[in-house]
Amino acid sequence: MKVFLGPAGLPMASEGNTIDGIRKVKELGLNAMEIEFVRQVYMNEKTAEEVGAVARENNVRLSVHAPYYINLCSKDAKVIKESKERIIKSLMMGEIAGADAVAVHAAYYSGLTPEQAYEKLKENVLDILDKAGSNGIKHIKLGLETMGRPSQFGSLDEIINLCNDTKSKQLVPYIDWGHLFVRGKGKINYGEVFDKLKVLKLDHVNSHFEGVAKNKKGEFVDVHEPMGSHPPFEPLAKEILKREADITIICESPILEVDSLKMRKIFEKIGHKF
Secondary structure, eight states: EEEEEBBEEEEEEETSSHOOOOOHHHHTTEEEEEEOOSSSOOHHHHHHHHHHHHHTTOEEEEEEEEEEEHHHHHHHHHHHHHHHHHHHHHHHHHHHTTOOOEEEEOOOTTTTTTTHHHHHHHHHHHHHHHHHHHTTSSSSEEHHHHHHHHHHOOOHHHHHHHHHHTTTTEEEEEEEEEHHHHHSSSSSOOHHHHHHHHGGGGEEEEEEOOOOEOOSSEEEEEEEEESSSSSHHHHHHHHHHHOOEEEEEEEEEEHHHHHHHHHHHHHHHOOOOO
16 A cells, blocks of 8 residues: 655745646655646646656656536536536646546536436536547546535545446546535544445545634535644544555645645554655
């Protein structure tokens, strides 16, 4: 097993570009970084090649986050078309850079029932995978992120079922532990998550971790905070070691590398050697 830890985007201590960020990740003693295309896919092929070479040189595992403005269940055909284009471009740049997966916030229910949204999303995901294959994208995986808000497609069961249903090894869950905690109304059973993932026979689990906030009503919401007890990290680390799971955990807290290094210390405290 191997555990990969690192920030979502450039470390706060990095003052340069993506390449500088990768070098800083290595310098900090971390071994993963997520390239953030959250507003737009800003990278061209030449830069992606350079980024990939530096990541390999520094043994930093890369993943990608696709732009947030994506809704594959929109009522507007133009939104769906542009969403597909953003995802495919993210996959293409990620493939060139040697990233292993692209995290995607796939859809809102958009007035559809969960069953209708599932079928519409399945159709559009299969089209994306087909177009990606036609563009020579063979290695990077499309990761459907688990989502915290009830208006969003993205419960663990929905995503596992869709991955299983498409029968494509290129489609995987991208687990956001904080989102699952919010969707579970302040509860999460890490062992149960890993048990459910068994059906997909994954070689590697891609994931995000962050603390989450409470609103004025005392309900947990999808607002990212520094790591604390909501959700707790050490039980997750223990579950990973117990199961010998190969995993990447990208830190999405506001204090990126600070909490990434906190994760590393927790793993080391319970016996893992990096």
